[in-house]
Amino acid sequence: MSADSLVPETRVLAIASHVVYGYVGNKMATLVMQLLGCDVASLNTVHFSNHTGYRQFKGTRATAEQITELYEGLCQSHLTDFDVMLSGYAPSAAAVEAVGAIGMDLQCKAEKSPGSFFWVLDPVMGDQGRLYVNNDVVPAYKKLIRHADLILPNQFEAETLSGIKITSLSTLAEAITAIHATYNTPHIIITSVDLSKFTQSSAQPTTTPSDSLTVIGSTTRSDGSPRLFRIDVPALDCYFSGTGDMFAALIVARLREAVFAADPQLRTTKSWVSPDEVQATDLPLARATVQVLASMHSVLEKTMEARDAELRAADIRGDELLSDEERLKRQHLRKSKAAEVRLVRNVQYLRNPTVVFHAQDWKKEDLPARSQ
């Protein structure tokens, strides 16, 4: 294995959850970034046995004080020379605030060198129309987000942050525009939008196969307007946990790589915002996202194959002795385990993605009049 396929040297502070078994949160993000060549400091916000998708787990949550204390430990020994911070799940509003204070302190330390520190924030609040954090976490995130350089909400989180229900391409564009404007957010990616659920009329202008997912991104222009791009990827018929964390980790590595490959001025520009003349599809954010999705698609395809093989080989003797409820629970546990993302044997797909996806420019005037 050569070092050629590594991204530029990048020191990352990753703040998210830890699970003993499997790959979500920091357990996923840390490894993914390390495999791409990043030096990762991992500050864990929870210590759980496994991810919550199993519907049962044991362990403890870090308090806001414990999170702050670990960061103070880094500060007192001068261990804060991070290029990027990636913040994910925090288990309470106070913990979100503690993480926010860390991000702001690192920004403050880097103030004199624009572009030398970049904060990627995944505002983990919920999914599929449902909050899975306490209500007070939402306002905590709303205060924080104006400090982040790139945020990675899913569709539900983008709705929560923008206050706009996303039911069409035009409301999607509105939500992104609103987030840019309200929070002064330089970069946004909305991970996995299911356009096939939009009303027919609004999805018409582009042919979106019903079995595909769309990722929408935007880097703001100097007037605050969005520069939108979209990338359609085939959806896989399987539910995986930790894919949001995988996306976040990959984008950290790939975005910095894309910025380093762009005009040298960009990397010393605050928040790495490209000049206005750069088209949406030429943005480092778009180039990075294309790479990220290619890696994810291959790794998840390999995971699906491995999952199917594991489930076929599963020893289900004894299942028939269980009650219906117990049997279903056992099946769910088995499926959850089998669907753990396979990373360590699939590093080549992270490092040298081969699948080709394309970013499409997506201008507001392309939208059908009646959906605007």
Place this chain on the structure above:
Amino acid sequence: MSADSLVPETRVLAIASHVVYGYVGNKMATLVMQLLGCDVASLNTVHFSNHTGYRQFKGTRATAEQITELYEGLCQSHLTDFDVMLSGYAPSAAAVEAVGAIGMDLQCKAEKSPGSFFWVLDPVMGDQGRLYVNNDVVPAYKKLIRHADLILPNQFEAETLSGIKITSLSTLAEAITAIHATYNTPHIIITSVDLSKFTQSSAQPTTTPSDSLTVIGSTTRSDGSPRLFRIDVPALDCYFSGTGDMFAALIVARLREAVFAADPQLRTTKSWVSPDEVQATDLPLARATVQVLASMHSVLEKTMEARDAELRAADIRGDELLSDEERLKRQHLRKSKAAEVRLVRNVQYLRNPTVVFHAQDWKKEDLPARSQ
């Protein structure tokens, strides 16, 4: 990067300390095993900002109950199909006992398939003649060790376990023989013995350059006698933290690989103990150790280069304004940070070690008469 350079698929439960910044304990061991292709579940016994070699750190220790609870979380969701357990630092005697109970439970679960589960135990108690754990941790380890398949004491820990002060090659052999006998331990490796500190007479029979370290290993024969081998490696003029954890992680991966490359019967033999006719230097333990030391030597050499470059480039402006005490502290912190082992950019040396070291057979009759 091809998958060819990966070790056989191995599921490991790694129980050790976590640090946010840098590479010791589970932060080191987990990554090293992952980079070699192992699927690692990481159960963290402490959550510290950085390693204690910095002489200051913040964070919390897991209680024995928290360690046990995380394992119960794995059990209840059937996430315990581990091939290997690697246990390292535990922060109290009760925590050592909790870790021990986990190892014994996993052994119990694998009882019907000899060789299907293997426990590597690093009895972290102290170094350089000094305990750095509470006194009650020693008897806790002494109870545990009889259950482990391979133990990795340093010279001081081997003395503590055997009750024999190691001052010569013959007392070293005696200590290993005593550990095999007292604890019924199948495999032992004493990491880093400094033979140059032995009395001249006892070190005479072999030429040991004064700037080399010796690793001594042994797999027991069926009569309980040791099969000793030694490997001399050039010592590097630098103190690194986490090298014991790095050794342990590499030996987990490489030993299983060596066992898989040996007679197929071996992998279904309890504790992977080779038949009596296998010579010391042909033992999978010896073959694995050779690989491990080659990887370590290259990675540490690269680390030393990077450390020197980092220290040369260090911004020491302002140091002259500090008191002597503060300046020395600042220098120590800078050196500690610069000496953090460089893993993520040096994966090729882990996967495809190129340096060649040799294991030497080491029989008791080779020892000089007067030192026996």
